[in-house]
Amino acid sequence: MRAHEAGALHGELGNRGPAWLRTPVDVNALVPQLWPRNVARAADGALAVAGLGVRDIAAEFGTPVYVLDEDDLRARCREFRAAFPEADVYYAGKAFLCRAVVRMIAEEGMHLDVCTGGELAVALAAGMPPERIGFHGNNKSVAELARALDAGVGRIILDSFDEIDRLTALARERGVRPGVLIRVTVGVEAHTHEFIATAHEDQKFGFSLAGGAAIAAALRVLDDGVLDLRGLHSHIGSQIFDASGFEVSARRVLGLQAQIRDARGVELPELDLGGGFGIAYTTQDDPAAPHELAKRMRKIVEGECQAERLAVPHLSIEPGRAIAGPAVFTLYEVGTVKDVDGLRTYVSVDGGMSDNIRTALYDASYSATVASRASAAEPMLARVVGKHCESGDIVVKDEFLPADVQPGDLLAVPGTGAYCRSMASNYNHVPRPPVVAVRDGRARLIVRRETEQDLLALDVG
Structure with missing residues (x-):
């Protein structure tokens, strides 16, 4: 919601309660931190992105449509690279990936993180240099690992002993020595939703630090010598605003680094602290700027390395949501407006959980x-x-809209660049929306709208 939580009570309390609960809400205001930087209201009151009006976008491409502010996305890439000049900045492709976005991030000097064979295929098809690709995933198949080796992927993040065995066998067959990282589960409870917290012990990712699996994995790779162990990797979750989680993670991972040095006399040269940097979906969210994150994380790593008498390793980070999320908004058309016995007004749009599952899945706010x-x-x-056909098909749980909202109005939801198109589905056989990139007042289609013919083409019965 644009209003703070207290303001949200205004609609329920009416004129009751103290005055601060009845602060007027400007339904036309755009809170800058929620929107792509080139979005504004034009003189006629309609939204425009990079000078192009949303009514023109809807007329040409239909609704729902994901609208990408290309200069905003590129600027966020540059900001992260400038904030971490000594590090490799990997765009986490799972947030949103298509060939056009791969080309954008490559042109901005980014690396790319993929986690499936499909994402790897998109990256390679778009011309991403394979040495700048990292390959994640908790259950990478033999075929996926083989393709990564044959393509010359720069690093593979190992997630299990089975995967160590698979990759070792494939590397031996090919006579290659791929660079690898060990993903370490550090036991940090990120302050986020249970399903997007990834560093606590009871989950599927990585090697447990507390249980001894992480050091056992590192020593196995070092002793075998087939794979080139470059360093350690930790990712504590998503939509994180508090740097304290990174501090604990870095301390524990670098402690493991010191144990490996003491056991084998080897100082691993790299450290990846993952991503998960939060963005603003509502006015309740207060994300840190990239340079602030860099300052905190650099201080944390340097301090822990000094304490462990380690050389500062070459760092990597993996922002995905923080780059793609704020650069996109979804444009819908209102179909019905329904007041339910004075309890609530439901504004129904022509999309829903098929183009944004996050509200239903994570109780996310928009x-x-x-x-x-x-x-x-x-x-x-x-x-x-x-x-x-689901009562849980909610896009925005609570928002102040003008009382005259009506069928035919266009409604825009910001912050939908990360995980919305990536997690989109054909539930109820609804075709997935297109993605349109806008720059310098011109729009170009980068992912076309699915059609009924696309749905039927897969139905071979």
Whole structure:
């Protein structure tokens, strides 16, 4: 919501309660931290991105449509690279990946992290230099590992003893020595949703530090000598705002680094602290700027290395959401507006959980605004919902929209660049929306809209 939580009570309390609960809400305002930097209201009150009006976008490409502010995405790549000049900055492709985005991040000097054979295929098809690709995943198949080796992928992040065995056998067959990292589960409980916290012990990723699996894996790789162990990797979760989790993670991983040195006399040259940097979905979120993150993380690593008498390793980080998320908004058309016995107003749009599952899956919060016009109407507390046959088909749980919102209005939801298109589905046989990149007042289609013919083409029965 654009309003703070106290303001959210305004719609329920009316004129009751103290005055600070009844602060007026400007339904036309755009909170800068929620929107791509080239989005603004034009003179007619409608939203425009990089000078192109959303009504023109809807007329040409239809709705729903994901709208990417290309200069915003590129600027975020440059900001991370400038903040971490001594590090390798890997864009986490799982946030959103297509050939056009791969080319954008490559042109901005980024590396790329993939976690499946499909993501690797997109990266290679787009011309990403394979030596700048990292390959994640907790259950990489023999075929996926073989393809990564044959393509010359720069590093593979090992996630299990089975994977060590698979990759070792493949490397021996090919006579190659791929660079690898050991993914370490450090036992840090990130302050985030259970399903996107990835460093606590009871989950599927990585080698347990506390249980001894992590050092056993590192020593096995070093002793065997087939794989080139470059360093350690830790990823504590997603949508994280508190640097304390990175501090604990770095301390524990570098402690393992020291144990490996003491056991084998080898100082591993690299350290990857993962990603998970949070973004603003509502005014409740206060993400740190890349240079602030870099300052904190650099201080943490340097301090721990000094304490362990280690040389500072070459760092890597993996922002995905922090680059793609704020650069995209989803544009919908309102279909129905329904007041339910004065309890709540439901504003139904022509998309829903098939193009943004995060609200249903993670209880995620989003914001929204009427995009096709400005309004002088009073604000009302509404719920934006989709067209799917599910009561949990919610796009925005609570938002102040103008009381005159009506069918035919365009509604924009910011912060949808990460995981929305990537996790989109054909639930209820709804085709997935297109992705349109806008730059210098011009739009280009980078992922086309699915059609009913696409759905039927897979149905061979």
